Amino acid sequence: METLRIAMFSWESLHSAKVGGLAPHVTELSEQLVKLGHEVHIFTRSGWYRDYDKIKGVHYQRCNFDESGDIIDQMNKMCDAMYSRFIQVSKEFGSFDIIHGHDWHPVNALNKIKYKCGKPYVMTYHSTEWGRNGNVHLNSPTSTEVSHREWLGGYESSEVIITSDNFKREVQNIYSIPDHKISVIPNGISPGKMEKDIDPGSIKQDYGIHPFAPVVLFTGRMHYQKGPDLLVKAIQKVLDGNWGAHFVFIGEGEMRQYCQDLANDLNVGQSCHFLGYSPDEVLKDWTNACDMTCVPSRNEPFGIVVLESWDANKAVVATDAVNIVDNFQNGVLSYRNPESIAWGLNYAMDGLDSGTPVMGNNGKHLVRTKFSWDTIAKSTIQAYKRTT
Structure with a gap:
């Protein structure tokens, strides 16, 4: 060569x-x-x-x-x-x-x-x-x-x-x-980059979250393009059916303070954890400790966070702006609005003991092959x- x-x-x-x-x-x-x-x-x-x-x-x-x-x-x-x-x-x-x-x-x-x-x-x-x-x-x-x-x-x-x-x-x-x-x-992505042997319950407890509570993770820029506000607006409808759920936001950007204020205004602030910019090890901990990740983007050229989630065997709930997720195969696709995102999250939470882990495993297979x-x-x- x-x-x-x-x-x-x-x-x-x-x-x-x-x-x-x-x-x-x-x-x-x-x-x-x-x-x-x-x-x-x-x-x-x-x-x-x-x-x-x-x-x-x-x-x-x-x-x-x-x-x-x-x-x-x-x-x-x-x-x-x-x-x-x-x-x-x-x-x-x-x-x-x-x-x-x-x-x-x-x-x-x-x-x-x-x-x-x-x-x-x-x-x-x-x-x-x-x-x-x-x-x-x-x-x-x-x-x-x-x-x-x-x-x-x-x-x-x-x-x-x-x-x-x-x-x-x-x-x-x-x-x-x-x-x-x-x-x-x-x-x-390099297969194995995000996968880490951790105790999910211990990581959750460090942030005041019950060890068995379902956790949704958002990672990325807190920017209009990435839609963190759409996720915040979806939270109440998720809590209506899964009252113990928590939402962890990792990332900085001009919308961080707005989203924190919005969560408080919507009375869901007690279920949200805004960590800001976090070291790689903290990101890895939460990627492995969460039960699913959410990618609520308004526009998404690719979505590297999807590969990172799959590498840790996690299913992804994403808007249809994310082109690489196969609906109900390795994640759940929603429309780009809070009601639809909430539906996708509730669907994934209802399948935590069955189909949702399978979707994460299917994503892991793609990481090892196609990506x-x-x-x-x-x-x-x-x-x-x-x-x-």
Whole structure:
């Protein structure tokens, strides 16, 4: 097999600045590409890390720049720093065979490399500005510029990777990218990443929850796109049939305080636990201690939290924005409103002694097969080959 030297461009990773689901995707895909015999360099922000490390075979080329100004100013300076670092690293390690960028943040650097160095690039979409804003177009200068760079990356790239069929339709409807440029390659997970041997009752008791009380877990950004408020509004209808249920929210965002206030206003605050940003081990504890997870998204390009839940053998109750859940096979699908979400949660709770654990086990099987990084990395290599 031909060994490829791959330059991966992302504003985050697990070993630099970390923001959301893009970080594990970039890091774990890169690690698997290395296992397949390729050389991978991740060009990313430095955060509080040093300029260079080699971790699990992956070269981290961290770029320093002045992070003052708004997000557009920051990304302009990041792209300049990434381009300079790319030229420097190319002289040190040799020419790169593949240039692969993630989302809109590094698009200016990718185009500079394309036109100054004559190298085509691959772009992966992980979300859109339209989707992040609740399926509406904002007219602010920042949002307009972000959308422009998303379009520009799709237009200028030689190959586009999109993580689900549902998300592909969204991207094409907004940016008119032709079919022949697109590969649908899902997100992935390393099997066993989230699974942990714990005592669920003990973890529940630490938070004042009865050890046998059913627990629903929400993890992710507390953002309008992710629908945490829809879950809060569904809670009373769940408690009507399952009065002892509790709801754990892990994540930060602009809607956290709103959701806490909303829970109190709806008189369900005593059943809710808002933990904010939590360390990985706390997240693992709750993913294994909960009885099911809820993904109440208004818009969802993929849903890495679904894979994390399945990896811990947990069924998922999700809205129909989540394209990867098979209804009643590995989870329960609802409409994007509180009443329907409550119905899905009650259905899963009624099956805790029977069908719900089976749905979690079915999800675990998919983690080991369809969504393993080995499968996804090999598909990514095939996409790379179409650019060379």
